[in-house]
Amino acid sequence: MVVGDFATEVDVLVVGGGPGGYVAAIRAAQLGKKVTLVDKADLGGVCLNRGCIPSKALIHAADEVDKMKNASHMGIEVDGVQVNFTDMMKWKDSVVKKLTGGVGSLLKGNKVETIQGEVYFTGENTVKVATENNSTTYQFEDCIIATGSRPTEIKSVPFDGKKVISSTEALSLEEIPDKLIVVGGGYIGLELGTAYGKLGTDVTILEGTDSLLPGVDPSMVRMVKRKLKKFGVQVVTKAMVQGADTSGDEVKVTAEVKGEEKTYSADKVLVAVGRTPNTDDLGLDQAGIELDEHGFIPVDKQMKTKVGRIYAIGDVAGQPMLAHKASYEGKVAAEAIAGEPSEVDYRAMPYVIFSDPELAYTGLSEKEAKEEGYDPVVSRFSFAANGRALSLDAADGFTQVIADKESKEILGAQIVGPGAATLIAEVVLAIEMGANAEDIALTIHAHPSLPETVMEAAEGVMGNSVHMVNK
Ligand code: NAI
Numbered sequence: 001m002v003v004g005d006f007a008t009e010v011d012v013l014v015v016g017g018g019p020g021g022y023v024a025a026i027r028a029a030q031l032g033k034k035v036t037l038v039d040k041a042d043l044g045g046v047c048l049n050r051g052c053i054p055s056k057a058l059i060h061a062a063d064e065v066d067k068m069k070n071a072s073h074m075g076i077e078v079d080g081v082q083v084n085f086t087d088m089m090k091w092k093d094s095v096v097k098k099l100t101g102g103v104g105s106l107l108k109g110n111k112v113e114t115i116q117g118e119v120y121f122t123g124e125n126t127v128k129v130a131t132e133n134n135s136t137t138y139q140f141e142d143c144i145i146a147t148g149s150r151p152t153e154i155k156s157v158p159f160d161g162k163k164v165i166s167s168t169e170a171l172s173l174e175e176i177p178d179k180l181i182v183v184g185g186g187y188i189g190l191e192l193g194t195a196y197g198k199l200g201t202d203v204t205i206l207e208g209t210d211s212l213l214p215g216v217d218p219s220m221v222r223m224v225k226r227k228l229k230k231f232g233v234q235v236v237t238k239a240m241v242q243g244a245d246t247s248g249d250e251v252k253v254t255a256e257v258k259g260e261e262k263t264y265s266a267d268k269v270l271v272a273v274g275r276t277p278n279t280d281d282l283g284l285d286q287a288g289i290e291l292d293e294h295g296f297i298p299v300d301k302q303m304k305t306k307v308g309r310i311y312a313i314g315d316v317a318g319q320p321m322l323a324h325k326a327s328y329e330g331k332v333a334a335e336a337i338a339g340e341p342s343e344v345d346y347r348a349m350p351y352v353i354f355s356d357p358e359l360a361y362t363g364l365s366e367k368e369a370k371e372e373g374y375d376p377v378v379s380r381f382s383f384a385a386n387g388r389a390l391s392l393d394a395a396d397g398f399t400q401v402i403a404d405k406e407s408k409e410i411l412g413a414q415i416v417g418p419g420a421a422t423l424i425a426e427v428v429l430a431i432e433m434g435a436n437a438e439d440i441a442l443t444i445h446a447h448p449s450l451p452e453t454v455m456e457a458a459e460g461v462m463g464n465s466v467h468m469v470n471k
Contacts, residue, residue, distance in 0.1 A: 006137070007126060010036045012337060013140035014112075015119045015127075015282070018045020019323040020314030021146030022103050024330030028144075029110040031338035036138065037107060038129050040118040044100040045148050047323040053099055054171045055191055057092040059354050062198035066231065066356075074393060083199060085176050092171075121287040124307055142309045142337045145297065146330065147282065149275035149315035157183065157244040163251045163268055164244055167192065170270045177201050179266035181253050183241045185212040188272035190224070190355050197231035198356075204264055206239040206255050208273075213353065217365060220416040223397050224355045231356070244269055277316045294318075301343040302336035303329050311337070325349060348431040352421040357397045360424035363412030363431045366402055375405040379437075379460030383417040385467050386456075387448035394418035399453035401427065401437065403461040408436040410458075419450045426454050437461035 014025040017039035025037040042049050068078045107114050117131035127143070129136050151166035153159055159166055167188050176199045182189040185207030197203045205212070212235055213221050228235060238258045245252040250265040277295045284291070288307045292298055297312035299305055305312050311333040314326030328344065335342035352360040369376035380400040383389035389397075397417025403410050413427035430440055440458035445451050459465040 007139040008036075008136060009139050010034055010113075011141045012036070012334070013038070013119075013127065013138055013143045014146060015039075015143065016045065016146035016148055016314075017043040017103070017107075017114065018146060018148050018314065018326065019047045020148070020326030020330045021045065021144065022107060022330075023327040024144045024146060024313060024334045025112045026106060026110045027331045027334035028337060029112050031334060031340075033142075033334075033338065035111075036113045036115060038115045038117050038119050040116065042100055043103045043107070043114065044096075046150075048099050048103065049096060050168045050171060052323050054092050054096050055167070055188075055195075056354060057095045058088070058171060059191060059195045061088050061091070062195040063356070066198040083176065085199075086174075089172065089174075119282065121283040121289075124287055125309060127283075140309070143311065144303075144330065144333050144337075145279075145282070145284075145305075145310065145312040145316055146314050146326065147278040147316055148326075149277045149321055151271065152274045152276045154183065154241060154271055154273060156242055157253070157269065157271055159271065160246060163246045165268055165270055167270070167272060170196075173268075177267040179250075179268075180204075181206060181251070181264050181266040181269045182272060183253070183269060184208070184272040184274070185214075185235060185237070186272060186274065187213075187353055189270070190353060192270060192272070193233050194228065194231055194356050197228070197233040201232065202266075203231075203233040204266070205233060205235045206241050206253070206257075206264065207235065207237050208240045210237050212237070213359075216351075216353075216359070217361065217414050220359050220361070220414055223357060223416045224353075224359060227356055227396070275315065275321050279316050303333040303344065304336065320349070320351065322349075322351070348428045350424045350428050352424060354421060357394065357417045358420035359416045360420040361412070361414045362424055362428050363410070364402060365412060365414065369402055369404075369411050374411060376402050376411060377405045377408075377461050378402055379457045379465070381453045381456040381460060381465065381468060383450075383453060386450065386453050388450050388452070389418050391448065392418055399423065399457045401440075401454070401457040401461060403437045403458075408438055408461055410435055410437060410440070413454075413457075415453075417450075417453075423450055423454060426451055 011033040012028045012035045014021045014037040025035045029035045068081045117129040120128045179202045182193045182205045185205045193203045193205050239255040241255045243254045251269050253264045296318045299312050299317050303311045303313050313329035315321040332342045350362045380398045383397045384395045389395045400414045402412040410430045437458040445455040456465045463470045
């Protein structure tokens with residue numbers, strides 16, 4: 001279509017209303033820009049509607065069930081815990097609804113125009129937006145692409161939405177499956193596998209590499225793996241899934257396990273082998289944008305693509321595919337558009353997995369610190385020596401801080417245990433502020449509390465932890 005004289009002009013066009021796009025739109029509006037946000041589906045993107053939020057609600061509900069069933073050692077006898085799965089799902093949906101409604105109000109309150117429609121680039125500064133009833137051309141000064149990602153399909157095990165499902169369907173099942181095969185022992189496989197295990201499903205995770213959560217510190221993964229059995233979750237590693245037969249009542253999955261072909265059967269198969277960026281149906285070539293070999297949009301430190309006025313943030317701009325990374329990049333892009341000198345710096349990125357126990361890390365591992373030329377000190381404090389963890393009946397795990405031996409600068413942390421997802425924030429802030437172990441050690445931490453483990457680990461770096469014998 002030829003762009004006529006009647007293109008609607010906007011300062012900033014944001015494509016996608018997930019945690020990248022809506023945050024970018026609000027920040028650009030705060031900085032005085034006239035912003036239009038277009039999303040073809042619901043505001044909030046995958047994270048709010050089909051990802052982070054509903055999964056965390058389901059994980060929490062499953063935790064509660066598990067706790068009730070296993071409290072007799074604390075003198076709590078609960079007979080016949082019943083799960084009304086329909087009501088559990090309704091509650092989860094109500095959590096999602098509150099948040100998506102909130103996003104709509106925030107956009108409105110910041111005077112961001114929102115349109116439900118599909119965007120197709122027609123040039124370097126023009127797009128066509130197709131809504132249910134018409135198609136309009138928009139001309140933008142600047143554009144932020146934040147179209148997110150979708151579950152990756154294994155060609156030989158295609159999604160059918162019923163027996164072979166992605167995380168989307170796994171978060172809105174009508175019944176708790178008796179048997180579930182999870183292909184992929186990454187973030188999603190572990191989180192949802194654990195939740196369904198706690199709800200009574202017989203879960204088998206088939207992971208292609210030799211470990212769950214490949215790339216994550218093995219001593220942390222070990223703590224999580226040890227507990228999985230208790231929740232009815234079996235893990236098979238070095239299991240490359242090759243095909244699925246959905247013709248019978250059950251699905252039969254074939255996998256090459258340590259060189260041998262094996263078959264597993266279940267009611268459903270959840271395929272969670274990563275996510276694919278949504279960059280293929282946008283007409284990006286019309287805008288002059290080329291993708292890298294993984295389908296990501298190459299960007300600089302201001303999230304700018306090679307087409308100067310077009311920015312890309314979040315899952316389309318590369319790994320890690322995390323909602324908070326998308327929001328962070330969205331703020332940087334909006335500020336760059338407004339002429340501010342903002343740039344991304346990922347050193348203090350938190351990674352959080354809502355497994356049992358929770359697992360979180362940030363900054364550098366010991367190995368990475370060495371590779372970067374530091375002489376790292378590793379100080380680990382066990383939750384078994386923390387009063388709050390014991391009183392929560394959750395003393396498995398540790399808080400580990402990595403610091404530079406000479407300067408005591410905090411370089412990273414690995415936490416596995418109760419509240420790890422929250423505790424990591426203290427170390428993220430320390431790294432962001434260039435704090436050293438002494439700064440944390442001199443900070444008064446409430447007693448009894450889980451953050452005391454961060455203080456003790458930091459004291460350990462100084463060689464003066466009180467509640468463990470220092471090395
Ligand atoms: P993932 O990349 O975390 O894990 C995929 C796993 O599948 C890997 O361990 C890989 O080795 C395995 N795999 C690949 N092909 C296989 C095959 N044919 N057979 C067996 N195993 C195979 O991807 P996942 O779990 O799908 O999650 C996608 C992304 O979503 C994550 O990378 C993460 O960025 C994000 N996410 C973040 C969460 C959080 O922050 N708490 C929670 C859930 C997802």
